[in-house]
Amino acid sequence: MGDDSEWMKLPIDQKCEHKLWKARLNGYEEALKLFQKIDDEKSPEWSKYLGLIKKFVTDSNAVAQLKGLEAALAYVENAHIAGKTTGEVASGVVNKVFNQPKARAKELGLDICLMYIEIEKGEAVQEELLKGLDNKNPKIIVACIETLRKALSEFGSKIISLKPIIKVLPKLFESREKAVRDEAKLLAVEIYRWIRDALRPPLQNINSVQLKELEEEWVKVSSAAPKQTRFLRSQQELKAKFEQQQAAGGDADGGGDDEEEAVPQVDAYELLEAVEILSKLPKDFYEKIEAKKWQERKEALEAVEVLVKNPKLESGDYADLVKVLKKVIGKDTNVMLVALAAKCLAGLASGLRKKFGQYAGHVVPTILEKFKEKKPQVVQALQEAIDAIFLTTTLQNISEDVLAVMDNKNPTIKQQTSLFIARSFRHCTPSTLPKSLLKPFCAALLKHINDSAPEVRDAGFEALGTALKVAGEKAVNPFLADVDKLKLDRIKECAEKVELVYGKKTGVAAEKKESKPVAGKAPGLSGTGGDKETKDAASKPGPLKKAPAVKSGVPPKKGKPAAAAGMGGAGAKGKKGPETKEIFESELSIEVCEEKAAAVLPASCIQQLDSGNWKERLACMEEFQKAVELMERSEMPCQALVRMLAKKPGWKETNFQVMQMKLHIVALIAQKGNFSKTSAQVVLDGLVDKVGDVKCGSNAKEAMTAIAEACQLPWTAEQVVAMAFSQKNPKNQSETLNWLSNAIKEFGFSGLNVKAFISNVKTALAATNPAVRTSAITLLGVMYLYVGPPLRMFFEDEKPALLSQIDAEFEKMQGQTAPAPTRGISRHSAVGGDDGEEEEQEDVGNDVVDLLPRTDISDKITAELVSKIGDKTWKVRKEGLDEVTSIINDAKFIQPNIGELPAALKSRLNDSNKILVQQTLSILQQLATAMGPNIKQHVKNLGIPVITVLGDSKNNVRAAALATVNAWAEQTGMKEWLEGEDLSEELKKENPFLRQELLGWLAEKLPTLRSVPSDLLLCVPHLYSCLEDRNGDVRKKAQDALPFFMMHLGFEKMAKATSKLKPTSKDQVLAMLEKAKANMPAKPAPAKPSSRVVGGAASAKFQPASVLAEDLGSNTMESKPDPKKAKVGGASSKAKGVQGKKVLSKPNLKEDDDKSGPIFIIVPNGKEQRMKDEKGLKVLKWNFTTPRDEYIEQLKTQMSSCVAKWLQDEMFHADFQHHNKALAVMIEHLESEKDGVISCLDLILKWLTLRFFDTNTSVLMKALEYLKLLFSLLSQEEYHLTENEASSFIPYLILKVGEPKDVIRKDVRAILNRMCLIYPASKMFTFVMEGTKSKNSKQRAECLEELGCLVESYGMNVCQPTPGKALKEMATHIGDRDNTVRNAALNTIVTVYNVHGDQVFKLIGNLSEKDMSMLEERIKRSAKRPSAAPVRQAEEKPQRTQNISANASMLRKGPAEDMSSKLKYVMIHYGLQNRNMSSHSETTHAVPREFQLDLDEIENDNSTVRCEMPALVQHKLDDIFEPVLIPEPKIRAVSPHFDDMHSNTASTINFVISQVASGDINTSVQALAQIDEVLRQEDKAEAMSGHIDQFLIATFMQLRLIYNTHMADEKLDKDEIVKLYSCIIGSMISLFQIESLAREASTGVLKDLMHGLITLMLDSRVEDLEEGEQVIRSVNLLVVKVLEKSDQTNILSALLVLLQDSLLATASSPKFSELVMKCLWRMVRLLPETINSINLDRILLDIHIFMKVFPKEKLKQCKSEFPIRTLKTLLHTLCKLKGPKILDHLTMIDNKNESELEAHLCRVMKHSMDQTGNKADKDTEKGASRIEEKASKAKVNDILAEIFKKIGSKENTKEGLAELYEYKKKYSDADIEPFLKNSSQFFQSYVERGLRLIETEREGKGRIAASTGISPQMEGTCVPASTHTVSSSIGNTNGEEVGPSVYLERLKILRQRCGLDNAKQEDRPPLTSLLSKPALPTVASSTDMLHSKLSQLRESREQYQHLDLDSNQTHSSGIGTTLASPSSAAANIDDLKKRLERIKSSRK
Secondary structure, eight states, X not given: OHHHHHHHTSXXXXXXXXXXXXXXXXXXXXXXXXXXXXXXXXXXXXHHTTTTHHHHHTOSSHHHHHHHHHHHHHHHHHOTTGGGGHHHHHHHIIIIITTOSOHHHHHHHHHHHHHHIIIIIHHHHHHHHHHHTTOSOHHHHHHHHHHHHHHHHHHOTTTXXXXXXXXXXXXXXXXXXXXXXXHHHXXXXXXXHHXXXXXXGGGTTXXXXXXXXXXXXXXXXXXXXXXXXXXXXXXXXXXHHHHHHHHTTOOHHHHHHHHHHHSOOOOGGGGSOOBOOGGGSOTTHHXXXXXXXXXXXXXXXXXXXXXXTSSSXXXXXXXXXXXXXXXXXXXXXXXXXXXXXXXXXXXXXXXXXXXXXXXXXXXXXXXXXXXXXXXXXXXXXXXXXXXXXXXXXXXXXXXXXXXXXXXXXXXXXXXXXXXXXXXXXXXXXXXXXXXXXXXXXHHHHHHHHTOSSHHHHHHHHHHHHHHHHHHOHHHHGGGGTXXXXXHHHHHHHHHHHOOOXXXXXXXXXXXXXXXXXXXXXXXXXXXXXXXXXXXXXXGOOOSOTTOTTOOTTSOGGGGOSOTHHHHHXXXXXXXXXXXXXXXXXXXOXXXXXXXXXXXXXXXXXXXXXXXXXXXXXXXXXXXXXXHHXXXXXXXXXXXXXXXXXXXXXXXXXXXXXXXXXXXXXXXXXXXXXXXXXXXXXXXXXXXXXXXXXXXXXXXXXXXXXXXXHHHOXXXXXXXXXXXXXXSXXXXXXXXXXXXXXXXXXXXXXXXXXXXXXXXXXHHHHTOSSHHHHHHHHHHHHHHHHHXXXXXXXXXXXXXXHHHHHHHHHHHHHTTOOOOOOOSSHHHHHHHOOHHHHHHHHHHHHHHHHHHSOOBOOGGGSOHHHXXXXXXXXXXXXXXXXXXXXXXXXXXXXXXXXXXXXXXXHHHHTTOSSHHHHHHHHHHHHHHHHHHGGGGGGGIIIIIHHXXXXXXXXXXXXXXXXXXXXXXXXXXXXXXXXXXXXXXXXXXXXXXXXXXXXXXXXXXXXXXXXXXXXXXXXXXHHHHHHXXXXXXXXXXXXXXXXXXXXXXXXXXXXXXXXXXXXXXHHHHHHHXXXXXXXXXXXXXXXXXXXXXXXXXXXXXGGGHHHHHHHHHTTOTHHHHXXXXXXXXXXTOOOOOHHHHHHHHHHOOOHHHXXXXXXXXXXXOTTHHHHHHHHHHTTSSOXXXXXXXXXXXXXXXXXXXXXXXXXXXXXXXXXXXXXXXXXXXXXXXXXXXXXXXXXXXTXXXXXXXXXXXXXXXXXXXXXXXXXXXXXXXXXXXXXXXXXXXXXXXXXXXXXXXXXXOSSXXXXXXXXXXXXXXXXXXXXXXXXXXXXXXXXXXXXXXXHHHHHHHHHHHHHXXXXXXXXXXXXHHHHHHHGGGOSSHHHHHHHHHHHHHHHHHHTTHHHHHHOOOOHHHHHHHHXXXXXXXXXXXXXXXXXXXXXXXXXXXXXXXXXXXXXSOTTOSOHHHHHHHHHTTOOOTTTTOSHHHHHSOOGGGGTTHHHHHTOOOOOOXXXXXXXXXXXXXXXXXXXXXXXXXXXXXXXXXXXXXXXXXXXXXXXXXXXXXXXXXXXXXXXXXXXXXXXXXXXXXXXXXXXXXXXXXXXXXXXXXXXXXXXXXXXXXXXXXXXXHHHHHHHHHHHSHHHHTTOOHHHHHXXXXXXXXXXXXXXXXXXXXXXXXXXXXXXXXXXXXXXXXXXXXXXXXXXXXHHHHHOTTSOHHHHHHHHHHHHHHHHHHXXXXXXXXXXXXXXXXXXXXXXXXXXXXXXXXXXXXXXXXXXXXXXXXXXXXXXXXXXXXXXXXXXXXXXXXXXXXXXXXXXHHHTOOOOHHHHHHHHHHHHHTOHHHHHHHHHHHXXXXXXXXXXXXXXXXXXXXXXXXXXXXXXXXXXXXXXXXXXXXXXXXHHHXXXXXXXXXXOXXXXXXXXXXXXXXXXXXTSOOSOOOOTTOSOOOOHHHHHHHHHHHHHTTOXXXXXXXXXXXXXXXXXXXXOOOOOHHHHHHHHHHHHHHHHHHHHHOOOOHHHHHHTSSOOOOOOHHHHHHHHHHHHHHHHXXXXXHO
């Protein structure tokens, strides 16, 4: 067992792959335990096994395989990623497990398959199992069948799709293996359990013996519906329900309902293969069918009959076939053939189903008319045919044809049609049988039940009974108002016998279904028994007077207003009428009335009624009125009272006072009593007579209105108008019409009989009295509001003068909205549901269109014309089309019957001549207008072909087709288009034009629909293929349409549809679906009549679309005014949006005058007073969930004093158009009335919160637009929101963040951002935090994101009440049930993490494990994503505070991160430690992507940035700095977040510094002034420590900006520039007077600074300025300061590099180099004092590089000898000061022989020694003799080997290191590389550390070993620096192990003292170079530095990820540094050099 021990040690996953089976077995066992133990399904542990699971199940060793299967099962059950393994594991199970002899293996394999199905992977498993059925091994086939059966029996047919299984069943029955056949039989029985008889057709062809056996088995199957017993993970609630039921003993009833829907009814049709039959028709079929001999015709038909017996037919063009069959049925004399043709049609219809729908309209009338045949077999065949055809279409589509036949004289036709209707109704549901269909059918059937032929009557009763059963009494009763009781009972009796098919087209399971719906309806039926209706209704109480939809059980009395008007008044609406049976109150005799009246009125009153003295009559009336006022509704005998009033003198009363009272009493009775139409008829005549009376007219109108309210306006109006026009008095006529105009506005238009009014209006228009005409025109105007443009069509033949008056009236109404009905609603809405209201509104316009006289043009569409249109020559075709155009033009409005025209036009749509195609399209457009809504029936045969034209390659043809489709859709609505497969077939075509046009059209139409046919789902697969189309436009359109499809189909269905896609496509599409889900608009709400504008659209059908389109903010209105350009005298209807705009442009002149003044009136102290009132609770506090009336009233009152009256009317108008108008005015006046706006700001904001509760999108958008402008204005005005304003506005604004529409959310977020400029972010934070508690998930998500943005922009201090509490609150949302909310919460916390680091975890506290893992995962991901925390651009003003005391707190909240981002990049480039930029490793190793950006921009940054600084100096900085004084060096890695206060000072300084580089001079000056002030105060200057480089960079960027931009800007006042210069120089002088700060400046920065200053001194433009001399003198002084006070090493080094650059740059002026050299001489003069603080090694390295670039020869060629003299002087001075020791300082030079430095030094030394006569120092000899020593190489190797051996041993390590150090010092050229190469990383770093320690000790200068040099891994990758570029030693940009920044300052100072440069561009050289040839870091200019760092960091990012770093080392180096690969760096360098040269030259 020796080898056992080896594998025992391996980790589990490796054991599972081991080659020994025992090892694997052991691995599987442990894996099984592990899988059962891991309780987090998302644990990373799972992913280790992702690739292994397949091996688990396919293990070659049977024993191990069993264990493997168990482990795999556990894995699939518990791991969330198990789904990814489905395909491979299932295929492994099928091929390698199912063939195993062990039953247990098979069982486990089966369980694994079922488990995959449970985790939603059913489709993949099923696919593998079906593949398994083709396997050669019968064992596998049997196991696969068994698995499928098991899956089906447990999961049910919803989850296991049966179609593919049934397809292979017959094949399985043919298998040779008995086992397979038996298993197949069991499967067939199982399938039968689920789908019953639908399984029969597919299996009809199997072996008859087998079929018989099956039948026997099927009989045994229990009839109970099967139930799903195992559930998917997503069906857990179902599962719980199921378990409850089981527990409750499987309560059968309870489960019944659910189960009905749980088992989807499978349609056998779906399971069949479609057969193509058109090609199989006999060749001579069409000739034979026309043959003279009936036998030949019969043969042809029989051939078809055989073909159509196929139960499912392939779709194709059956038009010709249908046409000949129709001809046989209609024209053939042989009845046998008629029957045969009918059978063929029936077969076609049932084989094609919905695809036959387009032909249905052609054949239905023919079949119905053929019912005149008496022969039973013909009748039966025709019945079967028409029933089959009905199922392919909808009742709506064929209703016209059917209704036309119902008036036929032949009783058999009538009878059969009624029976057909009855059968059709059975297939309907209440929703497919709307009132609009019921109405015409009921009307026609009512004639049938009164027919003389009994069979017609019976059929009529049956049909009406069926309608009653299907639609319910509520819907049908209004149409049966005039039916006598006997007939009504007969109808009800029929209704009870009816059995509904309820949508089951297959007839299967109908029995089961029936019982339920019937039961459901029964109570309603018995409710209103006939007997109730005969009772005397007058006595019935109840306020429910006119319920439009009275529930079936309400006592009938309330339904008062009879539908008599409805039926009799030709087409008046019965709808608003009662929904119960309407009964007149019986007329009472005058005696009875007197009796009843006497019972309720005082006796004296009745006696004085007809007194001769008017005063007595008046007194009597007063008593009468009192009595009426006191009566209860139930006791008031209305009819008796009004008859008393009508008693002599009645309405002939002569005294007007008495008359007025009398009329008033009538109104009272109508209002207070149960007033019936009978009572109304008693008084109406009298009222109409008095309506024109000057004194009593108003009382008469009041009484009429009251009666209209009691008896409903439609009836009252009709009576009143008829009476008015039956008498001669014109005054009465005009006043009646005026009353009616008013009444319509008050009651709304629903139910009015347009036709009757129109005839009366025509009479009135012809009247001689002008007042009558005027009233009539006014009435027309009011009607126009409701009916829209179609109204004009009725008056086209009026005289032109009159017509122009009518047009002027209509024009006035354009754009106005029909007011919301104010009367007659309360009672209706009590019962009437939306549906009633909605439909009526919709029908008004339609009715009008229906009433138009339509011409029948079918006789003009001759065969000759049709053949012309199809002629070969295009000119003839064109003539034909021209004729059609003129026929339609002449007819104006046409009937739907247009003969053969559709087919002729259809063939022209694909004409080769595009002009004809366009002409055909315009004809079709015209046709739509002319035919109106009836064009519906042509959608399938003409509309869909128009869609095909959308694929045309010519743009203009496509545009024409789109216009046509829109014109049609406007008439037909969208339902017709979306039904059936036609649209999906079009989308399937891979034509990019067609696809993009069609998707664009759908995206426009779908959002306006409230519901769509389910067939829309068929388009989804094609929509998905469009998402991946090659054509970009198609993809874009598909993405745009996605949310609208989802809005109707729901996310689940859409996601489910992706299952058919390839895995890659599926993932992409699902991602898009997720995105679309976020943008999904809400379904349009049912448009209520109040908001409906009928004025807008030409056909009322389209109205809802136009209104909703606006609601959706979609562009439908702007983009196209209605395409319905009917010839209506040019009144082409404007879309609503357009009218809306009109209103603004054309106010009445009257109003204009008073609109001139200001709109906001400034009331002194008004706002303060309002706040006091609110505080003192004198008024309501503005706080509500929805605004109640008292809030609105209060606001109105408060506004009345300070808002212009006319504007206030607009603001509080009931109609949204007016709100838009008000907002437009407010936007207009915003700039001009700033003070007014501010003084009323609280009221404006409150009014806007009310607008947030409106549903109208256009108002909301406008309000948000205004808010954006408003807040921009306020921040310019530096206004600060008060608490009161904020608290009454912000919470409501935040509600809108949750809007479903994207645009609105964006706007709201933008407004929130702007608000932070005028309201403290920290207070804002609390409001937004409140918003996260909303129920609306979108709102929660957006609020969380906003919180993230606040923290990101303003730092942690915005978190209120404390960061801890706030974060805990945010973290709770990680577990939210909504995905977007979870993501937002995670992102927000990651943002905080980026700002605040690991402390976040401490603040969040305990999270559930799942949430925590999600968060950690997200943080990890965000770290990989290379981006520095994004920085808000500095354009945002920091918060303004009103009082200075707030300033201190403000600063803490100040925009910590608001450093202008460009500067931030520079900071990172320089590797400056910027404390606020989350000092974490992230900034280091992830090199932010942005770095690749902005070099060019940095160079010429001239953007203007408006900024305000938080004042720096108001701080009490003293206490802040205490921590700085107590360094505790022992602690290394304290969390980076030392002390918030400190970091905030830093952030403020960062911010102010960032302002220095601003393009805006004032901003810059202000910032410089603040910094200067800090620098001048000793106690505060320390605050600048750590920010010096940053400040200097900002300064020289500003200098560059002045030089390049400002100086060249003619417009700028030069004084400004001088001011800026003096500020810059002033603050720099202050800085360079403080030595400790001045020394922090690093080499690169000093180099750039000197460059900037010298350039300034040489700028001739400055000298020309007035104070230019002064500026240059100051610069001189500054330069001296810089030279004296900076770190001497750094400045010397900087000057050398600058000199080198200036000599290299040809463009540089010699003056420049000269000044640099003067500076160098100055430095040389200072050397004697400073020599000890200088790091000579570095200076000599710089000189070495300089000499390498400029050898002596080259220097001598220079025009001036200055450079060479300068260099010599410098070296000479150094030698003089240091003596021979100078040669020890060449350590940093790699290959000394490359330059002349060493030789030069030696020469200088010799020279000076000769002069002084001293003995040559030993060192010099050493220097000179070095070369000889190099020879003894071999010896060297031995010595080194010895030393390394010592280091390697435990005891002598120290000694060995010391020797190595000595040796290295002695032979600096010795090559120790080979000895290190083979050692481990760890050993190398150890040696390096050891050497450094010794160096530190020996040097005795107390040098500190910088713990953060280049980490040891840098070794092999060090790049030899070529020419003057930067060495590759890149330090981590952030430097130190990030510890509290207090120590950073310290460390910087210490580093300087040791000569280590703070910019660290030449951090510790790597070990090998230390020991052998030192690397040579040069100081490049700051820009060069950036470049090289960037390029290297970029290349190295990839490498870094692959390096296996030893953990110790990563610690030792502080932060893992990035490595650069030699080649890449070198390659990049040349490229960078070129770029830099370009930048430099352009700068000079």
